[in-house]
Amino acid sequence: MSLEFSADAQKKIAALCERYAVPGGQGKQPVVMAALHLAQKEHGHLSDDALKLVAKTLALPYAHVYGVATFYTMYRREPAGKTTIRMCTNISCMLRRGYEVLEAFEKTLGIKRGKSTADGQFHLVEEECIAACANAPCAVVGTEYYLDITPDKVPQIIEELRKKPHPESEVV
Amino acid sequence: MPAPLGTRIVAARFGDERAKTIAGYEATGGYSTLKKALAMRPADITNEVKTSNLRGRGGAGFSTGVKWGFVPAGSKTVHLVCNADESEPGTCKDRELIYWDPHLLIEGMIVSAHALGAIHNYIYIRGEMMREVVVLQKAVDEAYQKGYLGKNILGTGVECQLTVHRGAGAYICGEETALLNSLEGERGQPRLKPPFPAVKGLFGNPTIVNNVETLMNVPAIIDKGGKWFNDLGMGRSGGTRMLCVSGHVEKPGVFELPMGITFNEIINDVCGGVWKGRKVKAVIPGGVSMPPLDAGELDVPCEFDALQTDERIKPVMVREGQQFDLGGGRALRTMAGSGGVVVMDDTTDIPKAVWRIMKFFAHESCGQCTPCREGTGWLEKVSRRVADGTGKPDDIDLLASISHGIAGNTICALGDAAAWPMLGFLTKFRADFEAKLRKRAA
Ligand SMILES: Cc1cc2nc3c(=O)[nH]c(=O)nc-3n(C[C@H](O)[C@H](O)[C@H](O)COP(=O)(O)O)c2cc1C
Ligand code: SF4
Ligand code: FES
Numbered sequence: 168m169s170l171e172f173s174a175d176a177q178k179k180i181a182a183l184c185e186r187y188a189v190p191g192g193q194g195k196q197p198v199v200m201a202a203l204h205l206a207q208k209e210h211g212h213l214s215d216d217a218l219k220l221v222a223k224t225l226a227l228p229y230a231h232v233y234g235v236a237t238f239y240t241m242y243r244r245e246p247a248g249k250t251t252i253r254m255c256t257n258i259s260c261m262l263r264r265g266y267e268v269l270e271a272f273e274k275t276l277g278i279k280r281g282k283s284t285a286d287g288q289f290h291l292v293e294e295e296c297i298a299a300c301a302n303a304p305c306a307v308v309g310t311e312y313y314l315d316i317t318p319d320k321v322p323q324i325i326e327e328l329r330k331k332p333h334p335e336s337e338v339v
Numbered sequence: 340m341p342a343p344l345g346t347r348i349v350a351a352r353f354g355d356e357r358a359k360t361i362a363g364y365e366a367t368g369g370y371s372t373l374k375k376a377l378a379m380r381p382a383d384i385t386n387e388v389k390t391s392n393l394r395g396r397g398g399a400g401f402s403t404g405v406k407w408g409f410v411p412a413g414s415k416t417v418h419l420v421c422n423a424d425e426s427e428p429g430t431c432k433d434r435e436l437i438y439w440d441p442h443l444l445i446e447g448m449i450v451s452a453h454a455l456g457a458i459h460n461y462i463y464i465r466g467e468m469m470r471e472v473v474v475l476q477k478a479v480d481e482a483y484q485k486g487y488l489g490k491n492i493l494g495t496g497v498e499c500q501l502t503v504h505r506g507a508g509a510y511i512c513g514e515e516t517a518l519l520n521s522l523e524g525e526r527g528q529p530r531l532k533p534p535f536p537a538v539k540g541l542f543g544n545p546t547i548v549n550n551v552e553t554l555m556n557v558p559a560i561i562d563k564g565g566k567w568f569n570d571l572g573m574g575r576s577g578g579t580r581m582l583c584v585s586g587h588v589e590k591p592g593v594f595e596l597p598m599g600i601t602f603n604e605i606i607n608d609v610c611g612g613v614w615k616g617r618k619v620k621a622v623i624p625g626g627v628s629m630p631p632l633d634a635g636e637l638d639v640p641c642e643f644d645a646l647q648t649d650e651r652i653k654p655v656m657v658r659e660g661q662q663f664d665l666g667g668g669r670a671l672r673t674m675a676g677s678g679g680v681v682v683m684d685d686t687t688d689i690p691k692a693v694w695r696i697m698k699f700f701a702h703e704s705c706g707q708c709t710p711c712r713e714g715t716g717w718l719e720k721v722s723r724r725v726a727d728g729t730g731k732p733d734d735i736d737l738l739a740s741i742s743h744g745i746a747g748n749t750i751c752a753l754g755d756a757a758a759w760p761m762l763g764f765l766t767k768f769r770a771d772f773e774a775k776l777r778k779r780a781a
Contacts, residue, residue: 174461186500186502187459187502188416188418188458188459188500188542189542190542190543192349193526195525196523196524196525197504197524198524198526199524200504200505200506201504201505203507204466204505221745229523233524235524235525235526238509238526239506239507239508239509239527240508240509241466241467241507241508242507242508250399253467256695257428257627257695257699258428258429258586258623258627258681258692258695258696258699259428259429259585259586259681260693261692261695262585262586262587262681262683263586263587285525288478294467295426295428295510295699295702295703296426296427296428296429296430296699297467298425298426298430298431298433298434298465298467298468299431299434300428300429300430300579300583300584300585300591300679300681301431301584301591301592301593302583302591303585303586303591307467307469309469310469310470310473311470312470314757316363334467338469338472338473
């Protein structure tokens with residue numbers, strides 16, 4: 168099945184292609200990261216077809232797009248829950264019970280880290296430092312930060328997110 | 340005069356909601372330095388920055404003015420790139436700086452770009468910082484609308500274009516040459532140096548990569564003078580420092596502090612002491628890439644040179660009787676790094692903490708160099724079994740020899756960033772590792 172970008176995404180990509188001062192005016196390759204973010208937003212994950220779409224749009228070899236998409240951890244090759252919870256367990260968070268909070272997320276959602284809930288609502292990621300260490304332990308969910316989390320606060324956070332999800336795609 | 344506690348240069352607008360809009364930023368003095376700077380000769384701006392002794396806040400602490408001076412004279416196309424990839428564990432200042440004062444970063448970039456003659460400039464922001472991506476893009480759009488960015492800034496004929504480039508999750512993209520590859524739409528793998536970016540960087544052109552905090556200091560330097568800035572600091576380090584204090588203190592936080600403040604003062608006077616009335620065991624002074632300090636080494640100031648050379652800090656050892664050699668017999672003590680101060684109390688399981696740090700590096704190695712790819716994997720594996728009590732008698736020596744094999748033998752500094760703290764923890768907390776192994780033997 169061949170995929171397409173929405174008109175809005177096409178416009179964004181075309182505008183970005185003007186932004187990079189690539190010698191000779193062939194400004195398309197630097198836009199690959201933004202195009203992958205957009206493809207993930209519109210098609211949920213980066214299937215082979217989504218990668219082909221990015222390759223075609225930017226006139227890049229498929230192998231190049233594949234290489235980029237598989238290098239960065241935020242790009243998903245598989246479908247995942249709508250709202251991604253990125254829970255940090257790195258040093259500052261670990262020192263203040265970060266792993267217990269991660270386990271509380273696992274228990275509340277009924278899934279292991281790295282997995283998504285069966286209803287397609289949530290995706291739980293054990294994240295490296297998210298640059299909020301002074302408020303450890305912490306998690307980032309789209310544009311929302313959850314700071315100074317304790318295990319007992321986790322069910323309430325999930326409740327809030329059920330009412331107001333923060334999909335990462337809202338940023339793209 | 341050294342800056343007194345409470346001096347704020349880059350964090351002046353923290354907590355001030357006005358800075359969220361361009362009008363509010365202007366009302367609090369914003370964009371006034373830009374007008375002054377555009378009337379200055381570019382070389383005069385660079386000279387002022389040299390005089391200021393501003394040193395890079397991204398990790399290496401290199402003199403900003405000197406680095407700018409490496410751009411070959413007469414270069415036709417130059418780029419300025421802001422490194423906003425902040426992902427060094429323990430570090431959370433750049434994210435706060437962008438969130439509270441995005442226009443100060445933009446102003447700092449325009450002034451710096453003018454000094455460098457750089458027209459097409461970029462901010463590489465970490466992909467996971469979604470809130471800050473939104474804040475920054477809005478600020479850039481506003482600056483374009485107001486004519487602070489564009490083809491002809493404020494009618495002066497100076498052009499400055501600024502593009503926000505969002506990453507997608509990879510610690511290594513904070514390394515400046517990996518960052519440039521990522522900006523070009525490649526996999527974010529570091530390049531061999533030389534050539535250094537200042538000579539051959541983005542799209543093959545001379546490129547200066549500077550940290551968020553570094554660039555945000557530039558307007559004040561131009562406004563009040565390089566000498567003023569230098570005098571606020573200590574030794575060869577001008578200005579203040581943003582420090583992110585996390586871990587086992589009563590009041591963690593992100594603070595702008597004097598260059599000469601000691602770690603004991605940071606912990607006790609700024610952060611309310613070690614939590615739960617406990618004592619301090621170890622302090623990471625500048626993000627997890629830096630060797631730790633022990634409880635007896637905390638009267639040293641957070642200044643760049645002091646952390647490298649103050650003899651109150653014990654040198655890192657490879658094994659008993661063999662000091663780690665930074666080259667030419669120079670000892671490795673520690674470094675100021677990125678300002679991430681992580682405090683561990685006396686109940687901390689040090690081998691477990693070290694395992695978590697090694698897990699991070701093993702995960703983030705880009706895989707280009709064998710010593711780093713294989714070595715960080717081994718450090719993670721061996722430190723894990725030591726930490727969980729299933730280690731082998733020779734594991735301490737094994738960890739040391741793997742680290743020694745990585746250090747200095749890789750394309751980028753991520754290899755050192757894993758090896759140095761490993762050796763540092765083994766040097767200063769060897770007894771903690773031995774205790775784990777003894778437990779196993781018993
Ligand atoms: C593995 C690695 C990660 C790095 N991550 C960052 C980072 O996230 N932010 C940053 O400003 N510098 C980072 N650096 C340092 C940059 O390579 C570079 O020295 C710095 O951005 C230069 O800016 P400055 O001179 O203003 O400090 C990193 C270096 C290495 C080796
Ligand atoms: S040292 Fe590690 S991260 Fe750096 S280039 Fe080599 S493999 Fe990649
Ligand atoms: S260590 Fe968890 S946010 Fe930095």
